[in-house]
Amino acid sequence: GENVEQHPSTLSVQEGDSAVIKCTYSDSASNYFPWYKQELGKRPQLIIDIRSNVGEKKDQRIAVTLNKTAKHFSLHITETQPEDSAVYFCAARSAAGNKLTFGGGTRVLVKP
Amino acid sequence: NAGVTQTPKFQVLKTGQSMTLQCAQDMNHEYMSWYRQDPGMGLRLIHYSVGAGITDQGEVPNGYNVSRSTTEDFPLRLLSAAPSQTSVYFCASSYSGQGNQPQHFGDGTRLSIL
Numbered sequence: 001g002e003n004v005e006q007h008p009s010t011l012s013v014q015e016g017d018s019a020v021i022k023c024t025y026s027d028s029a030s031n032y033f034p035w036y037k038q039e040l041g042k043r044p045q046l047i048i049d050i051r052s053n054v055g056e057k058k059d060q061r062i063a064v065t066l067n068k069t070a071k072h073f074s075l076h077i078t079e080t081q082p083e084d085s086a087v088y089f090c091a092a093r094s095a096a097g098n099k100l101t102f103g104g105g106t107r108v109l110v111k112p
Numbered sequence: 113n114a115g116v117t118q119t120p121k122f123q124v125l126k127t128g129q130s131m132t133l134q135c136a137q138d139m140n141h142e143y144m145s146w147y148r149q150d151p152g153m154g155l156r157l158i159h160y161s162v163g164a165g166i167t168d169q170g171e172v173p174n175g176y177n178v179s180r181s182t183t184e185d186f187p188l189r190l191l192s193a194a195p196s197q198t199s200v201y202f203c204a205s206s207y208s209g210q211g212n213q214p215q216h217f218g219d220g221t222r223l224s225i226l
């Protein structure tokens with residue numbers, strides 16, 4: 001089955017700096033890659049997603065890039081703000097199945 | 113439109129007890145799933161359903177049962193609770209399990225097994 005690895009597990013940045021989280025996946029048939037943000041004690045919420053036929057997608061300060069050949073994708077947050085502090089999860093869904101496999105999560109702390 | 117509703121929000125059980133975690137969605141989604149979230153391990157899929165009457169196992173199905181008698185409801189049953197099942201449980205739904213359909217999560221159930 002699919003295996004998704006996420007790095008780093010924790011990330012501390014100064015307010016205004018950029019944050020980058022990287023994920024790798026094992027199933028070359030995976031075709032959908034969402035990112036979720038989870039604040040303390042809350043539900044995971046979708047912040048951005050990308051399909052395998054797209055190399056990059058942006059939404060204001062958030063961008064995701066996908067390298068199908070290397071089987072990795074990354075989340076980029078620019079001009080970080082304290083409200084960006086949360087746990088972020090990447091995930092991958094295989095075209096062959098109905099399962100969404102999550103990475104282990106990255107705890108991001110934005111220091112003012 | 114309430115989205116995905118989970119009950120209860122908190123529960124404490126003794127080892128060996130049984131209980132059912134409830135999940136309901138009002139978005140007419142065909143796909144529903146259950147995850148457990150443990151520290152440092154992300155979200156792991158327990159069971160999922162692609163429609164009423166159809167269920168399948170995820171990554172960690174042992175100790176859990178599910179059923180899908182209606183489109184709206186997808187309860188998760190613990191037949192004999194064990195301390196290893198202490199976790200936060202999230203139910204999620206999406207229009208379908210394929211393609212780029214985003215999953216919508218409920219608020220979670222925090223379960224402690226003593």
